[in-house]
Amino acid sequence: MFWTYAALLLLVFVTANVYGRFRAMQVAGRQLSALHSRPSYHGGYLAILAALPAFVLLIAWAVVEPRLLDTMVISAKAEIVEGLSKAELQAFLRDARAIAFGGIVAFSDAGKEQAAEVFSSLAQTSFFLKTTLIIALVAGGLWYGNRTITPAMRARHFVERTVMGLLILCSAVAIFTTIGIVLSLIFESLMFFRQIPILDFVFGTHWSPQSAFEGAGAEHGEANTEIFGAIPLLVGTMLITAIAIFVAAPVGLLSAIYLSDYASTPVRAIAKPVLEILAGIPTVVYGFFAALTVAPFIRGWGESIGLSVSSESALAAGLVMGIMIIPFVSSLSDDVINAVPQSLRDGSAGLGATKSETIRRVVLPAALPGIVSALILAISRAIGETMIVVMAAGLAANITVNPLEAVTTVTVQIVTLLVGDQEFDSAKTLAAFALGLLLFCITLALNIFALRVVKKYREQYD
Amino acid sequence: MALEMTTDTESAMNTMMSAPPAISAEGETLKMRGRDVKVFYGNKQALHGVDLDVRKNQVTALIGPSGCGKSTFLRCLNRMNDTIDICRVQGDILLDNDDVYDPRIDVVELRARVGMVFQKPNPFPKSIFENVAYGPRIHGLAQGKSDLEDIVASSLQRAGLFEEVKDRLDEPGTGLSGGQQQRLCIARAIAVSPEVILMDEPCSALDPIATAKVEELMDELRQNYTIVIVTHSMQQAARVSQRTAFFHLGNLVEEGLTNDIFTNPKDQRTQDYITGRFG
Numbered sequence: 001m002f003w004t005y006a007a008l009l010l011l012v013f014v015t016a017n018v019y020g021r022f023r024a025m026q027v028a029g030r031q032l033s034a035l036h037s038r039p040s041y042h043g044g045y046l047a048i049l050a051a052l053p054a055f056v057l058l059i060a061w062a063v064v065e066p067r068l069l070d071t072m073v074i075s076a077k078a079e080i081v082e083g084l085s086k087a088e089l090q091a092f093l094r095d096a097r098a099i100a101f102g103g104i105v106a107f108s109d110a111g112k113e114q115a116a117e118v119f120s121s122l123a124q125t126s127f128f129l130k131t132t133l134i135i136a137l138v139a140g141g142l143w144y145g146n147r148t149i150t151p152a153m154r155a156r157h158f159v160e161r162t163v164m165g166l167l168i169l170c171s172a173v174a175i176f177t178t179i180g181i182v183l184s185l186i187f188e189s190l191m192f193f194r195q196i197p198i199l200d201f202v203f204g205t206h207w208s209p210q211s212a213f214e215g216a217g218a219e220h221g222e223a224n225t226e227i228f229g230a231i232p233l234l235v236g237t238m239l240i241t242a243i244a245i246f247v248a249a250p251v252g253l254l255s256a257i258y259l260s261d262y263a264s265t266p267v268r269a270i271a272k273p274v275l276e277i278l279a280g281i282p283t284v285v286y287g288f289f290a291a292l293t294v295a296p297f298i299r300g301w302g303e304s305i306g307l308s309v310s311s312e313s314a315l316a317a318g319l320v321m322g323i324m325i326i327p328f329v330s331s332l333s334d335d336v337i338n339a340v341p342q343s344l345r346d347g348s349a350g351l352g353a354t355k356s357e358t359i360r361r362v363v364l365p366a367a368l369p370g371i372v373s374a375l376i377l378a379i380s381r382a383i384g385e386t387m388i389v390v391m392a393a394g395l396a397a398n399i400t401v402n403p404l405e406a407v408t409t410v411t412v413q414i415v416t417l418l419v420g421d422q423e424f425d426s427a428k429t430l431a432a433f434a435l436g437l438l439l440f441c442i443t444l445a446l447n448i449f450a451l452r453v454v455k456k457y458r459e460q461y462d
Numbered sequence: 463m464a465l466e467m468t469t470d471t472e473s474a475m476n477t478m479m480s481a482p483p484a485i486s487a488e489g490e491t492l493k494m495r496g497r498d499v500k501v502f503y504g505n506k507q508a509l510h511g512v513d514l515d516v517r518k519n520q521v522t523a524l525i526g527p528s529g530c531g532k533s534t535f536l537r538c539l540n541r542m543n544d545t546i547d548i549c550r551v552q553g554d555i556l557l558d559n560d561d562v563y564d565p566r567i568d569v570v571e572l573r574a575r576v577g578m579v580f581q582k583p584n585p586f587p588k589s590i591f592e593n594v595a596y597g598p599r600i601h602g603l604a605q606g607k608s609d610l611e612d613i614v615a616s617s618l619q620r621a622g623l624f625e626e627v628k629d630r631l632d633e634p635g636t637g638l639s640g641g642q643q644q645r646l647c648i649a650r651a652i653a654v655s656p657e658v659i660l661m662d663e664p665c666s667a668l669d670p671i672a673t674a675k676v677e678e679l680m681d682e683l684r685q686n687y688t689i690v691i692v693t694h695s696m697q698q699a700a701r702v703s704q705r706t707a708f709f710h711l712g713n714l715v716e717e718g719l720t721n722d723i724f725t726n727p728k729d730q731r732t733q734d735y736i737t738g739r740f741g
Binding site (some may be wrong): 351366420 | 542545573574578582588596647654677
């Protein structure tokens, strides 16, 4: 039903557009230049007036209608639904709807039949009301628009402003989604912190929430506050991130220097896209590369020189993650190194400096803030990375800085906490939200820091 | 183009430097000599065989309309064209008696002898002190810290900037005014004790007062250095230079004493250009 109306409105939009254009030319007569706006803007003006209000109504109706119908049915049949629990009420309404509009009915009874009758009569009224309103809006828009198309009419301004409104709406969607996600993280985390003191969580050194309610659910009683210490996860995350940066920073930076200052144009044209392909490899592929190829290799290598290496090691995950973030470092560093003005390189060369002296003493110091921010962005990417560590780093929440042992990270624990059947009000599940919030705060702080460094860098040459 | 430093560079230079300097008909020492210099950017020829001498301790001005090849010629003198991939240079350019395009010549050493100041002031994003100390550091010219400080101070003094910046040598060079930045770049070039200083429109980004200071400076620097300047301002060429060369469409049209070029040009094109009929 919704899509039929949407298609009809699209048709109205196109037709009104064509007609508005025609009408504007008719009004202008032979002198097209007498029009304030080009005829196509008049077309857009009429089309927007005719179709947009009706379309907004259509969407609003689709959002509000089901809930409104439910409320009206409940109030009409109050004597039947009285005393039903929330879940029973939902089942009742679901069945009544199925009877009225077709669908799979669990089991029917007289009460549901009656409710279904109310449903269908209400739906019919709603349908007529909706259709009448839409037709009225379209007709009103067409009539008003048609009447106001005159040579002096500022159709261009109207269309431009509507387009701007659309752009604002789209960016607002992104912003409000972000705010919504953050708020949900915060509220769920607050519920968690009601059970587990925040200090026990942030500074606790023991992490084993899987053993929190062995054989029992939330009704088991108080959660054990001792087993939600996030420190082992943070240590694991830091260890793996450090290994990754240790790999990615030199490799990425040096390849950026090669690409920007040494590579000939054909080499650069091929090498840069190839490097960026690394960024396009799905992380799950990196994950099994780490788990099935790198980890056994490191284990074998370690044993051959007499070291005990666990089969899931921080080193394997860190190395592969480092390879994954090389393109972030190299691509961003390449950009900032290229942004260093050629005049500085010339100035240095003109004093008799060699290429490597120029790069070490002039280009890199000038690009340093940008490089730092590239590294920080890569770090925050590494901290948030999940798939590789899930597959290759293990689950043991050890506090260790030995890269040959298994560690676990914040993201891995979020995954394991939320995989499988969950009660959404147990401390164990809510811990995932608290971890998410912690992760978000860390990466947000890093990103803000990086952006500040970049901003400072931009002011450097002027 | 091969830029490798060869082991016999130094000995080659020493033997060549011991030869007597070239002398002009008027008895002046010729510091640099260009013979049949041709420059190509890809398939486009920018210079069509230029013969031009630069006399020691004089200011030589290169003038001409945009795209005439004067900057290209200037950049051949210390091989700054090497940084452009598609650029090819033919012919001979001699510094004293050394061919600067000889594969045995180390371009790093060449540029230490033939310094350059650019059109737009390009101080490094470092402190004023570090800007001037840059050249001496990379060439290892200073024996210790106090020696380096002396070099920096004397270079700034000779560039006429010392009094203005002596209390803030630690501040970034980019924070100076345009004219001060350009004098800082000149100080930076002087600090490596070059024999020749090339200036590519050094005043085109400066206001008249800063321009006057730089011009005054050029006249003083002439005592110790040989200067080649590219300029769009004919008044500037007339004010600062002893000799002037007029370029047009990649050819050297006329070269001579500045006074002669501006008062009594031999070529019709020079006449047209200096009287503002074209260009």
